Every structure is written in structure tokens, then in C-alpha cells.
Amino acid sequence: QKEVEQNSGPLSVPEGAIASLNCTYSDRGSQSFFWYRQYSGKSPELIMSIYSNGDKEDGRFTAQLNKASQYVSLLIRDSQPSDSATYLCAVNEAGTALIFGKGTTLSVSS
């Protein structure tokens, strides 16, 4: 059974702080790794994808991947109240469906 584990939270950070979200996965064959943001009542929105070990930065977001440790993380710098949402980690092997973690709820207070 392929599993993706996330701390459900809630993770609470003040505005302007760094939010750190973590994810581990069980399938060593996983090749692609994604972070989605989901606002209440909305469908998931892709914010980051990463495929190789190391860091990938996009604006205020940085995804980090360590395949040896089967670990993926997402850092959100200068957190804003509009970042308050549930963040879903997802992984897959090439050409297959995404397997999702349970999500981490982030709350950014102003």
C-alpha cells in the first residue's frame, strides 16, 4: 500500500514568518512530487512540483526533496493570511495517478 504521510496540523504562524510543511512517502519508486493548496470548498490547485533531489524555488515557495529519506517539504516565506489553506502533498510514478497525503492545515494570523 503506497502511503503519503503529513502532519494534519493545524500549523499556525504569524504573518511574515516562514511556514514549513513536511511530507514522507512509502513508495521508493515515486518519481514526481507535488504540493497542492486547497481552500475550503474549492478544488486543489497545484503550487509546486519537484522531480529531483534538492531545492526548487518559485517566488515565496521552496520545495525540497530528499529521495534517500523519502521526504518532501514545502517552505512558504513571508507568509500571508491569504496562504491560510490546506496543503496537500502528492506523489506518483510516471504516468500514474497522484496519491495524496491527508493534508496540513495552515493558519496565518495577521
Added chain:
Amino acid sequence: SAVISQKPSRDICQRGTSLTIQCQVDSQVTMMFWYRQQPGQSLTLIATANQGSEATYESGFVIDKFPISRPNLTFSTLTVSNMSPEDSSIYLCSVDRRNYGYTFGSGTRLTVV
């Protein structure tokens, strides 16, 4: 950006009836995926739909309960059959758009009473 049109957006249905959810993509895709998101939970894969072949179902989901059609490379339907209150969920279709990643339809919020 990728456009996936999913309908209906929501419905309230009587137990024992069936509901068919439609997903239309604005370009051809090989695989379409159907997920369920129960209240307060994450996304669970129901099945993968390929054009021209039967859908592949995940453990815990069966064709008699969730029949899927995939008549062409831009369209798929998921039917929730013989519904019970436990089927109340959000149902989402998803596709892999090579330049845009895996994207989702807007979802169908189903309430069974």
C-alpha cells in the same frame, strides 16, 4: 491554462438513486482520474479511465457502484449508483496536462438524503 469543465457542481439526491458526473477537457488526454474527497478528508483515488478500455479501479471501489465511461480523449463520466448517505462527498476529475501538471475540475458536491 488547462480547462476542465465538471458538472453538476452540486446535487442533492435521494438514497437509492444514481447520479452521473461529467468531466470535459479542452484538449485530448490519455488518462483521466476520478477522486472522492469525503468531508474533512483528503483525496482518495476511485479509478483511472483510459479511452477505449475499461477503467482501472482502486481497492475498495467497484464498477457496479461507480461505473465509468470514457468515450473519447476529452470526456469521461462517473456514475454513483444506488446511493446512500455514506456517498455524500465531493467528487473530482483530474487530468495530467503535460505543461500544467495534474489539474482538477471544480468538483461535484454530492449530498445524499
